[in-house]
Amino acid sequence: MKQPDESFAQLLSTLLALRAHTMRGLTEEAYVALARVVWSSCEKDGVYAVKLLIDPVAQPQHHEEGSDDLFCVLIARVGYQGELIDAPPGYEPPSYPGVKLSHVVVGSPSGGHVPDASQPQTYLLAFLDVLGFEALLERVGLAEVHARYALLLEQALRPQSQEKQWFRVKSIVQGEVVPALMWLPVQAAHFSDSLLLWVHYHPGHVEEFLKRCSRVFCKALDLGIPLRGAVTVGDAVLDNSANVFLGKPLVEAARLESKQDWVGVALGASFKNESLRIPIPPEKIRMHTPPLKDGATSLFSDLVLDWPRVWNSDYTDSAIEKLNALALTAPKGPLRARYAAACSFYEMSSESPDWFIPPGFTKEA
Secondary structure, three states: OOOOOHHHHHHHHHHHHOOHHHHOOOOHHHHHHHHHHHHOOOOOOOOOOEEEEEOOOOOHHHOEOOEOOOEEEEEEEEOOOOOEOOOOOOOOOOOOOOOEEEEEEEEOOOOOOOOOOOOOEEEEEEEEEEOOHHHHHHHHOHHHHHHHHHHHHHHHHOOOOOOOOOEEEEEEEOOEEEEEEEOOOOEEEEEOOEEEEEEEOOHHHHHHHHHHHHHHHHHHHHOOOOEEEEEEEEEEEEEOOOOEEEEHHHHHHHHHHHOEOOOOEEEEHHHHOOOOOOOOOHHHEEEOOOOEOOOOHHHEEEEEEOHHHHHHHHOOOOHHHHHHHHHOOOOOOHHHHHHHHHHHHHHHHHHOOOOOOOOOOOOOO
């Protein structure tokens, strides 16, 4: 538990480091005194349990029309429908002059609900296949392949719904875009040289699921396991407990995976589904056409997973070194060319990470 003034001291240190007192023409001592008065003007409780100190002069992203005054804000957790979490019966939010209230959404967009797996449901699905599996098995042995698969599955499933580990997203509550903390009830299965990831479809699941797929791809590459795959959406029966996996998205993903001639992951044509109107976050994908075999056009959405963005965020070395090392283990010719195509994509993504921002616009802070 933090001491009463510890949060204030940390927030004040941040503002002083931003030279907020200089921007206001105050000495450091005078600014501290002003900040302490503002900090004392609002009190948190068991529902609005987080208090922040904001200076819009030094933090223009928090500027409010008509005022540049320092202010403190109280933050409460809300559910996906906007209801206050931890609020006792009859609770009334703080309401007095100068108090500002904010909210952070927590939980799963679907409320943690996992539908009956024995019945058809709409799913987001990723089918990932290990390239050169037999050669890998021969080169490193069964025990090592099993150990690498265990690490890969851990990456696929963590954080998962049972552990409720959080990640930051944006959400919409009562018509407003707000910060959110979310967990994803993702599931996984593997069959020899193939890995299957899925989660029941909800618009709020799309961004994190695509990011999870990229992280699995990157972890596999880091472990020396080259993956090729496809992400699709549609109605299926995906029942892990009964080992039943049936449905169009699975068929589409398997077909699209086999039609690609590179190391990478494509999004299937099912992402163009007009009835679902799937919200696809541009920073998780790229408009790119990888080398494709005959018959792939009808299966492909013109979008691929932007795994290099995740690699550059999570790893310090270049993915090209990993890809080139794997290429040396592949036979010369078309199979080795798959790695060259992946290297080209990595370079393209790394050189233009903000490809989706129109000229003249700047990325939000």
